[in-house]
Amino acid sequence: MAAPWYARVATTAGRPAVLGATLIMSMPGEYHVARFAGWTDPWAYGMPFSLSAYAGIAAVVAATRPKGARGRFSATVGAAFAIVLALAAQVVAHLVTTGHMDHDQAWLIAVTSMVPPAVLAHLLHLAATPTPATERVPAPAPAPAPAVSVERTEQPPAPVVPVVPPKPEQAPALPAEEQQAIEPPVPAPIAYRDPRCAAIRPLYDGGYRPVTSEMRAALVDAGYGRVGDSTIREKIRAEVEQHEPHLKQLPPAIGRTA
Template identity: 75%
Template sequence: MADQNPNVPRPGTGTPWYARLATTAGRPAVLAATLIMSMPGEYHVARFAGWSDPWAYGMPFSLSAYAGIAAVVAATRPKGARGRVSATTGAVFAIVLALAAQVVAHLVNTGHMDHDQAWLIAVTSMVPPAVLAHLLHLAATPTPVVAPSTSVDTVEDAPVVERVAPVAQAPVLPPMPEQAPQLPPVEKPVRRIVYRDPRCAAIRPLYWNGTRPGTAAMRAALAMSGHGRVGDSTIRGILRAEVEEHEPVLATYPPALGRTA
């Protein structure tokens, strides 16, 4: 079994149980206590502004609920989302109002401030409609839907992806055009052939280009070899016939271009 991540605390270790209990149960207790302690001051400020019972009790609920809603909206909306700046401003404004209500109430109760002042009455009277307007604005602003994160927290949980190197393929070449079958190469005879008519030796080299020589080419080869003029029937019927008799494959060669029989 794989070891646990050392960065993740194991069960039963880390924060003591009483510290965890204080954090878990202490937060709602502190919230309730602060709301209860803030209510008298906000109630008296509403009475100073001219609200009578039971309407004056709505001021603590308006300020406390407004501050909580604005703070939650500001904290849950992602950065740059529509309505985040407005919610942050409202949260700050609600905290300032709650603090000012407590300060004013205690100054009046201790005799350091006169509650019968026009500006104090005017500012306090504007609180409920301002809170209502801003809450409606936050409710009308759509909350962006954040797609669930697909990131991997630890290296151990990361999926292993095998990368296969692409195999280079040879380029596909177009088909080659059909070509005429190649004839076997003409080689000079390895063994020495002794012809009955020595004039055949002057005709045999004419086959080296892979074709069967014609009468005119053989007549010219005989003349250049010093055999004089030889009749056509002798060239074809005797000399060429003897050459091809010793090497029958020569008779299968294609005729030379422009030859005469």
């Protein structure tokens, strides 16, 4: 059963609102930790953006790469590390602000100073790691055909068969050019930019436009893992319908929602 409309609206509109609220609430603590470590304005404002962008990029890479792909484990560890850093920054900032902790400590300054170069190094590692679309397994070389020995035998010449013109009721064979004009050309296969499009294209063969839950199940069966709803609708399905615009005009299945 489809969720009620107010639940879908709350889910769609609530996620960006919660994301914005949490980023705004986290920025003061991360800014103060940077000031404790010795950064002055305006450089201290870079700490909230570094931690927030790092956590978001690592989480997206970890969620979008299929299981077993290169860089997925590193992105998962980086996302967990970013969450730990963000949590630690909030805890330290509030402990110092409330007087429960002294910010002038060598270990705190040293750990905070290592955050920007560590974030930069891991982001460059993720950028240099190839995505599943570029990981190609070379096709095995074809095995050489076994040598076949052919023995030539003397054969008598074939008898000459007289050419008989076609009967009136038999239509002569058409030239190759006209035969090709009658037969419709076979369309070339579509080369998708995102290989996940090939996993949901067969769903259109049922005569209706597939919904998000069907496309998500097809992607999981194809080994791509769980993909976000917005990515399924706005990227994967959009590319399929960009190549074949008539698919977008198909009616939705009865009892299903997009």
